[in-house]
Amino acid sequence: MKTVEIPSLRVALIGAGKLAWSLIPALQEAGAEIVQLISRDAARGQHDREAYGIPVGGTRPAELLPDLDLVLLTVSDASIPEVVGQLAGRLSPATVLAHCSGSVPLSALSGTGAQSGVFYPLQLFTRAARTPLQGVPFFLEGNPGALELLQPLATAVSGRWYPLDSAGRRQLHLAAVWACNFPNLLFRLAESLMPAGMDFRVYEPLVRQHIDKVFRELPAASQTGPALRGDLPTLQAHLQMLADQPALAELYRTLSDLIRPGVWEGQTKKGSPGEP
Helix, strand or coil: CCCCCCCCCEEEEECCCHHHHHHHHHHHHCCCEEEEEECCCHHHHHHHHHHHCCCECCCCHHHCCCCCCEEEECCCHHHHHHHHHHHCCCCCCCCEEEECCCCCCHHHHCCCCCEEEEEEECCCCCCCCCCCCCCCCEEEEECHHHHHHHHHHHHHHCCCEEECCHHHHHHHHHHHHHHHHHHHHHHHHHHHHCCCCCCHHHHHHHHHHHHHHHHHHCHHHCCCCHHHHCCHHHHHHHHHHCCCCHHHHHHHHHHHHHHCCCHHHCCCCCCCCCCC
């Protein structure tokens, strides 16, 4: 439940992707007035404007309305420089221009004449369903004029935000790849290694229990498995099962050695029953 409402802001978004689909209603619920949505995909832009009651559209940044309080770039990271170039000299010094990227520096917004800021939510987004933003951590950066607007906005939208400069945000983004993207690849690999006809969902209790433990006890105290135990016979048996998939076998060796350096040359230990 929202505990803060911001004064009415005239807001435009450039980009009608996954992030915008969830961010627009969150901004509206916080009290912001979304007056324009610009999307190079005209059909998608029209769909989203009708879904959220946004009065004005457009397909080019040059069509941006005047007298806006906030312009949010919800485009891909690669598109930010192009959009900023098209906005050069078109924004009022009273307008805040902010991107929502984890890896693009604040300096990428220079040259538009506006106040510059970053409004980065650390979350996954999809167009299949709206992602709730209350409690999602936002990471903010900007000049004083931008932060004066973005801080209360983040409080209203999420209630949880942190100041973080561009270098710190890049580090956070790198860590997020390890925390989210790579584990999902490992889930895909696990699914490919399952016995024929077995549903991946049989791992749900195991994975959910582990995730609960990770956030209760933190990762260093949550590691389990044959590598941590120094169970060399099990490790060698697993490698043998991967003999026809050398890339996976090498990944298995590397990850096991990162869990317990030198495990392949160490003393063997008997594994604990019932523990993966």
